[in-house]
Amino acid sequence: MRAFPFASRNLKELIRDPMMIIFAIGFPVILLLLLSAIHSNAPVSLFAISKLSPGIAVFGLSFISLFSGMLIAKDRCSSFLMRLFASPLSASDYILGYILPLLPVAIIQSVVCFVLSFFLGLSVTANVLLALVVLIPTSVLFIGTGLLMGTLVNDKAVGGIASIIINLSAWLSGTWFNLNLVGSMFKAISDALPFANAVNAARAAISGDYAAIFPSLLWVIGYAVAVLVISIVIFRRKMMNATT
Amino acid sequence: MSAIQITGLTKKFKERTAVQPLDLSVNQGEFFSVLGVNGAGKTTIIRMLSCLTEPTSGDATLLGQSIVSNPRAVKEIINVSPQETAVAPRLTVRENLELIARIYGNDRNSAKEKATKVIDSLGLSEVERDKAKTLSGGWQRRLSIAMALISEPKILFLDEPTLGLDVLARRELWSLIEKMKGEVTILLTTHYLEEAEALSDRVGIMVKGELRAVGTVSELNARAGNQKFEDAFVSIATESGVIA
Ligand SMILES: Nc1ncnc2c1ncn2[C@@H]1O[C@H](COP(=O)(O)OP(=O)(O)OP(=O)(O)O)[C@@H](O)[C@H]1O
Ligand SMILES: [Mg+2]
Numbered sequence: 001m002r003a004f005p006f007a008s009r010n011l012k013e014l015i016r017d018p019m020m021i022i023f024a025i026g027f028p029v030i031l032l033l034l035l036s037a038i039h040s041n042a043p044v045s046l047f048a049i050s051k052l053s054p055g056i057a058v059f060g061l062s063f064i065s066l067f068s069g070m071l072i073a074k075d076r077c078s079s080f081l082m083r084l085f086a087s088p089l090s091a092s093d094y095i096l097g098y099i100l101p102l103l104p105v106a107i108i109q110s111v112v113c114f115v116l117s118f119f120l121g122l123s124v125t126a127n128v129l130l131a132l133v134v135l136i137p138t139s140v141l142f143i144g145t146g147l148l149m150g151t152l153v154n155d156k157a158v159g160g161i162a163s164i165i166i167n168l169s170a171w172l173s174g175t176w177f178n179l180n181l182v183g184s185m186f187k188a189i190s191d192a193l194p195f196a197n198a199v200n201a202a203r204a205a206i207s208g209d210y211a212a213i214f215p216s217l218l219w220v221i222g223y224a225v226a227v228l229v230i231s232i233v234i235f236r237r238k239m240m241n242a243t244t
Numbered sequence: 245m246s247a248i249q250i251t252g253l254t255k256k257f258k259e260r261t262a263v264q265p266l267d268l269s270v271n272q273g274e275f276f277s278v279l280g281v282n283g284a285g286k287t288t289i290i291r292m293l294s295c296l297t298e299p300t301s302g303d304a305t306l307l308g309q310s311i312v313s314n315p316r317a318v319k320e321i322i323n324v325s326p327q328e329t330a331v332a333p334r335l336t337v338r339e340n341l342e343l344i345a346r347i348y349g350n351d352r353n354s355a356k357e358k359a360t361k362v363i364d365s366l367g368l369s370e371v372e373r374d375k376a377k378t379l380s381g382g383w384q385r386r387l388s389i390a391m392a393l394i395s396e397p398k399i400l401f402l403d404e405p406t407l408g409l410d411v412l413a414r415r416e417l418w419s420l421i422e423k424m425k426g427e428v429t430i431l432l433t434t435h436y437l438e439e440a441e442a443l444s445d446r447v448g449i450m451v452k453g454e455l456r457a458v459g460t461v462s463e464l465n466a467r468a469g470n471q472k473f474e475d476a477f478v479s480i481a482t483e484s485g486v487i488a
Contacts, residue, residue, distance in 0.1 A: 002346070005343055006343070009332055009335060012335060012339070013332060013335070016375075078329075078330060082326055083324060083330040083388075083391065083392075084347065086294040086319060087347050087348060088316065088320050088348060090316075
């Protein structure tokens with residue numbers, strides 16, 4: 001499989017970027033510490049660790065779209081990708097090569113988030129493992145979003161669009177405030193988008209409310225599949241007519 | 245048998261015709277230079293021949309394989325050094341080379357061996373372990389060329405390879421190319437006329453997307469009635485009519 005040397009290059013390219021370590025691991029860790037400190041001084045039910053940690057996990061994953069988008073856009077704009085397009089790699093080699101290395105990054109990120117949560121009072125149960133699995137479609141969604149952005153726009157624009165997505169996923173996730181309190185319109189939009197659903201599915205997994213996982217998870221899976229399919233179609237088209 | 249057989253190859257970008265219907269045959273082992281002012285269409289020809297851009301009409305076969313109907317087979321036997329330096333920034337020089345070798349189907353060991361060979365022949369050993377993005381522009385350029393050579397292509401496209409190289413590096417590259425002559429079919433573009441003069445078996449001069457004149461340097465000199473190749477180039481490139 002020629003996808004593997006390419007995937008291993010992409011992994012190296014990612015983990016050798018200090019910004020990526022700071023954002024992927026440092027940022028969620030700081031938020032988790034900060035919010036649980038607030039919670040211990042002035043308890044808010046929303047910031048109880050069993051609710052907070054799935055929310056922060058999803059928020060952390062939203063940064064994955066930034067990393068994957070940046071990597072791909074830079075490859076495209078530096079004509080490195082053009083050189084590869086002239087090589088015998090196939091479209092599926094590229095897609096796998098870009099997606100595969102980001103999955104372990106996403107999983108490690110969630111693991112760090114939950115392990116830290118154990119120290120902050122999250123009960124150590126098998127449900128946490130379930131939550132890790134439930135978060136995989138969310139990872140795929142954000143990786144696919146990055147693939148789509150990186151295929152369409154340059155690396156500067158990826159930064160801008162990714163920050164919009166990161167903000168959207170924060171505001172509309174129900175991690176920071178109760179969505180019901182803002183208004184029915186806001187709630188309806190949040191329910192239609194994948195972010196709150198991703199958080200709800202992970203929260204349901206953590207709390208052992210297995211029946212509640214699937215309705216939310218299906219939304220996320222639907223979005224993940226749609227974004228992935230669209231980005232693959234566009235990527236293939238770009239491959240046939242590579243312009244930098 | 246000719247290595248490159250081009251028939252009616254045309255490229256239009258919307259209204260602008262970048263390459264007018266082109267017919268050309270390049271022999272196996274021949275060194276062919278394409279000259280022309282900025283925007284003449286040289287890079288567009290290389291992009292079409294290396295299956296990076298689909299021709300608007302026409303076709304070309306590379307060692308018998310069509311770029312339109314069988315790009316996969318074409319990509320196995322070619323390699324390109326793009327006009328812009330194309331390297332993976334956070335990989336070392338050696339990692340970049342091994343990556344390309346593996347993408348072209350070599351296993352780990354033979355990728356290592358080939359990388360060592362190319363590092364020796366292009367004088368890259370002193371920067372072997374440096375990350376590509378820390379190299380100077382000229383050294384990145386050498387790496388970019390090395391990445392085109394490592395797959396040992398049967399047909400090699402060099403788009404302004406010596407741009408940004410110092411005099412010594414340029415001489416070294418010339419002598420390296422001299423050694424490949426006869427075995428590898430090479431299509432090169434350059435703005436350095438002495439480079440084309442020193443290396444080429446034949447030269448083609450493009451004007452506004454059209455191949456105005458093809459021949460050996462002395463044939464072109466004779467045709468334009470000039471002693472110096474630079475004068476011959478200028479008179480052919482600025483002529484308004486078509487040379488029969
Ligand atoms: N992707 C594109 N979209 C629109 N026009 C393009 C595109 N690529 C090239 N062109 C146009 O095609 C023409 C030929 O461009 P090309 O890059 O092949 O020239 P060139 O001979 O390589 O020039 P240079 O010596 O500057 O590298 C130019 O007029 C250019 O503007
Ligand atoms: Mg060019």
